[in-house]
Amino acid sequence: xxxxxxxxxxxxxxxxxxxxxxxxxxxxxxxxxxxxxxxxxxxxxxxxxxxxxxxxxxxxxxxxxxxxxxxxxxxxxxxxxxxxxxxxxxxxxxxxxxxxxxxxxxxxxxxxxxxxxxxxxxxxxxxxxxxxxxxxxxxxxxxxxxxxxxxxxxxxxxxxxxxxxxxxxxxxxxxxxxxxxxxxxxxxxxxxxxxxxxxxxxxxxxxxxxxxxxxxxxxxxxxxxxxxxxxxxxxxxxxxxxxxxxxxxxxxxxxxxxxxxxxxxxxxxxxxxxxxxxxxxxxxxxxxxxxxxxxxxxxxxxxxxxxxxxxxxxxxxxxxxxxxxxxxxxxxxxxxxxxxxxxxxxxxxxxxxxxxxxxxxxxxxxxxxxxxxxxxxxxxxxxxxxxxxxxxxxxxxxxxxxxxxxxxxxxxxxxxxxxxxxxxxxxxxxxxxxxxxxxxxxxxxxxxxxxxx
Amino acid sequence: xxxxxxxxxxxxxxxxxxxxxxxxxxxxxxxxxxxxxxxxxxxxxxxxxxxxxxxxxxxxxxxxxxxxxxxxxxxxxxxxxxxxxxxxxxxxxxxxxxxxxxxxxxxxxxxxxxxxxxxxxxxxxxxxxxxxxxxxxxxxxxxxxxxxxxxxxxxxxxxxxxxxxxxxxxxxxxxxxxxxxxxxxxxxxxxxxxxxxxxxxxxxxxxxxxxxxxxxxxxxxxxxxxxxxxxxxxxxxxxxxxxxxxxxxxxxxxxxxxxxxxxxxxxxxxxxxxxxxxxxxxxxxxxxxxxxxxxxxxxxxxxxxxxxxxxxxxxxxxxxxxxxxxxxxxxxxxxxxxxxxxxxxxxxxxxxxxxxxxx
Numbered sequence: 001x002x003x004x005x006x007x008x009x010x011x012x013x014x015x016x017x018x019x020x021x022x023x024x025x026x027x028x029x030x031x032x033x034x035x036x037x038x039x040x041x042x043x044x045x046x047x048x049x050x051x052x053x054x055x056x057x058x059x060x061x062x063x064x065x066x067x068x069x070x071x072x073x074x075x076x077x078x079x080x081x082x083x084x085x086x087x088x089x090x091x092x093x094x095x096x097x098x099x100x101x102x103x104x105x106x107x108x109x110x111x112x113x114x115x116x117x118x119x120x121x122x123x124x125x126x127x128x129x130x131x132x133x134x135x136x137x138x139x140x141x142x143x144x145x146x147x148x149x150x151x152x153x154x155x156x157x158x159x160x161x162x163x164x165x166x167x168x169x170x171x172x173x174x175x176x177x178x179x180x181x182x183x184x185x186x187x188x189x190x191x192x193x194x195x196x197x198x199x200x201x202x203x204x205x206x207x208x209x210x211x212x213x214x215x216x217x218x219x220x221x222x223x224x225x226x227x228x229x230x231x232x233x234x235x236x237x238x239x240x241x242x243x244x245x246x247x248x249x250x251x252x253x254x255x256x257x258x259x260x261x262x263x264x265x266x267x268x269x270x271x272x273x274x275x276x277x278x279x280x281x282x283x284x285x286x287x288x289x290x291x292x293x294x295x296x297x298x299x300x301x302x303x304x305x306x307x308x309x310x311x312x313x314x315x316x317x318x319x320x321x322x323x324x325x326x327x328x329x330x331x332x333x334x335x336x337x338x339x340x341x342x343x344x345x346x347x348x349x350x351x352x353x354x355x356x357x358x359x360x361x362x363x364x365x366x367x368x369x370x371x372x373x374x375x376x377x378x379x380x381x382x383x384x385x386x387x388x389x390x391x392x393x394x395x396x397x398x399x400x401x402x403x404x405x406x407x408x409x410x411x412x413x414x415x416x417x418x419x420x421x422x423x424x425x426x427x428x429x430x431x432x433x434x435x436x437x438x439x440x441x442x443x444x445x446x447x448x449x450x451x452x453x
Numbered sequence: 454x455x456x457x458x459x460x461x462x463x464x465x466x467x468x469x470x471x472x473x474x475x476x477x478x479x480x481x482x483x484x485x486x487x488x489x490x491x492x493x494x495x496x497x498x499x500x501x502x503x504x505x506x507x508x509x510x511x512x513x514x515x516x517x518x519x520x521x522x523x524x525x526x527x528x529x530x531x532x533x534x535x536x537x538x539x540x541x542x543x544x545x546x547x548x549x550x551x552x553x554x555x556x557x558x559x560x561x562x563x564x565x566x567x568x569x570x571x572x573x574x575x576x577x578x579x580x581x582x583x584x585x586x587x588x589x590x591x592x593x594x595x596x597x598x599x600x601x602x603x604x605x606x607x608x609x610x611x612x613x614x615x616x617x618x619x620x621x622x623x624x625x626x627x628x629x630x631x632x633x634x635x636x637x638x639x640x641x642x643x644x645x646x647x648x649x650x651x652x653x654x655x656x657x658x659x660x661x662x663x664x665x666x667x668x669x670x671x672x673x674x675x676x677x678x679x680x681x682x683x684x685x686x687x688x689x690x691x692x693x694x695x696x697x698x699x700x701x702x703x704x705x706x707x708x709x710x711x712x713x714x715x716x717x718x719x720x721x722x723x724x725x726x727x728x729x730x731x732x733x734x735x736x737x738x739x740x741x742x743x744x745x746x747x748x749x750x751x752x753x754x755x756x757x758x759x760x761x762x763x764x765x766x767x768x769x770x771x772x773x774x775x776x777x778x779x780x781x782x783x784x785x786x787x788x789x790x791x792x793x794x795x796x797x798x799x800x801x802x803x804x805x806x807x808x809x810x811x812x
Contacts, residue, residue, distance in 0.1 A: 362594030406488030420486035
């Protein structure tokens with residue numbers, strides 16, 4: 001099934017042939033407590049504490065929360081608000097490494113996922129701090145705990161990697177195919193589903209072949225090569241492409257009986273159970289015309305950007321933009337001291353002349369954005385409304401259905417900063433909804449008091 | 454995530470990496486919202502593509518009408534550019550001459566004028582196109598009506614004599630004070646109006662209509678050259694097929710039915726497709742992005758409306774030609790069409806959509 005809309009950006013998957021290389025141990029790591037969507041955990045360590053590798057630095061508060069763990073052994077230098085890839089400083093634990101890389105004694109013993117109950121598996125996954133590694137960083141155990149009334153019958157493994165430049169998932173599928181498929185089986189067991197679909201864009205047939213060959217006999221997976229089109233890896237569009245089901249506006253994949261997980265997440269789940277290891281590493285692609293030696297790196301979470309760039313030979317003098325993630329949805333960085341975190345799928349270094357400025361001329365109503373929007377929205381009209389601060393109108397235009405994929409801005413001949421407008425518009429519209437709700441509540445309460453009086 | 458990473462080949466811990474001696478000093482990095490890359494097209498590119506696509510039609514016009522046509526072209530482009538500059542100056546905004554939109558308006562206006570137009574007519578047209586057609590609304594992107602057509606209709610109503618004095622094409626050597634005659638559609642309308650038949654009008658054959666060896670506005674005469682340019686625009690992805698196809702199909706349908714019913718008094722649909730300003734209108738004027746709907750469904754309705762109105766005006770209206778009026782009328786309907794052709798949001802049920810829209 002093909003979704004309508006989408007774009008075909010230049011793919012630049014130049015690092016697809018580079019083997020994953022482990023980044024050497026660093027002097028220092030900065031581990032933010034908030035690396036996932038949901039409540040940040042409670043810090044367990046204080047300045048001066050000695051920590052071991054894989055030791056929890058925080059504990060979850062509530063269900064939609066996960067811990068973070070020490071990437072190596074050493075001393076806690078500070079627990080403070082430190083630079084974070086999302087832009088503003090956030091609470092983080094800085095660790096000075098002692099070079100020993102001493103493992104923590106409290107690690108969970110290795111276990112066989114085929115013998116564990118779903119509840120035990122979920123607990124292990126949460127304790128290991130596993131989050132969605134596609135970039136959204138939603139806690140994985142939550143996604144694997146659909147409420148009883150949602151009948152989930154299909155697990156989708158996302159190997160689309162539709163963002164240009166990024167090849168981390170591609171390499172994981174090639175080099176850790178067996179672990180990906182075992183992880184898929186594990187997640188199927190947690191969900192109690194018997195059917196799984198693996199979706200990979202048609203530019204990575206080797207990855208599909210590797211996974212197919214590595215698929216264990218007891219994991220019932222279907223493999224599909226998908227059209228190479230951005231944003232093929234978007235949850236809703238991947239579900240549609242593989243199953244023909246459409247997630248309703250405002251709905252979740254589980255509303256149509258699906259759960260989508262990234263290939264890297266599958267490996268992390270497996271390692272959490274099989275080896276008892278928390279998530280303290282990920283594979284990230286360091287690439288772009290402005291980095292000297294592109295890499296697919298296995299990097300420990302908390303590695304400062306500066307050290308990662310240095311390991312890759314440094315940036316060229318004409319570097320214009322350093323992005324965490326891909327060029328379509330990634331976040332531009334301004335502080336080279338930010339750490340790579342669980343959701344950092346890549347570091348993209350663009351040259352000055354490649355970094356497009358969206359200065360924003362007038363909308364000429366060409367309709368290119370309408371054709372490109374995979375969600376069936378009208379970005380041209382929404383952009384004009386947001387530009388004039390008429391945020392209360394944005395609800396009628398389904399602003400909350402915007403997935404911020406950037407297809408509209410990518411094709412806009414006037415270089416209008418549409419995604420920026422929509423990000424702000426969404427926040428403003430949510431505020432308006434919140435206000436309305438509060439007002440309704442107040443009115444109801446007032447009516448109630450009047451009635452009793 | 455394996456135990457090996459961070460340890461040497463013999464399992465011993467590696468030395469912590471020493472940072473590279475030369476620290477990376479990020480100069481002023483650009484920080485902006487995603488996306489960080491772009492497809493590459495911009496507004497001047499689009500305008501240049503349209504100008505290029507107009508070249509065949511323009512050259513055909515210059516060939517048939519000679520220096521007179523060239524004079525109109527130069528005057529119109531210069532007039533539009535000057536007016537654009539002056540308007541920007543007046544409202545203290547940066548001049549937007551470089552986006553080629555004023556050049557395009559000038560070329561389109563020129564192509565919509567008779568080659569024998571007096572100089573003042575062309576300049577008034579330029580001022581109306583840019584000033585009344587575009588600048589008063591806030592410039593490029595905000596005008597509801599096609600600027601060149603606003604000017605053309607303004608001139609047609611204000612100066613009917615000058616605007617319907619058609620030079621007879623005589624090739625590159627056509628003199629500035631050349632003989633004048635009727636357009637094919639004008640001749641047919643007049644003959645039918647006098648109670649005669651289409652055949653009596655002595656209109657030129659289809660071959661002349663195709664190449665452009667007929668009277669008319671100097672840029673509209675060569676159907677073939679204009680069609681070539683239009684197809685090229687389509688191939689380049691600048692315009693979408695819905696408008697020209699729906700436009701031509703609707704005109705052909707209505708004029709075809711009329712022709713079948715009464716061939717003596719209604720010309721063949723081929724004459725209507727190739728004659729007058731239909732090719733120029735369908736491929737270059739109605740496809741103006743600013744003044745047409747944004748969705749493909751909307752464009753189909755828009756194009757069909759243009760074609761229908763054109764046919765109705767031509768067959769039963771007071772003017773022999775109706776393309777300009779038809780497009781302007783549909784321009785006015787564009788916001789309404791946009792409203793009714795909003796695409797369905799991904800995952801939204803058809804019924805839900807209707808209900809949401811009615812609410």
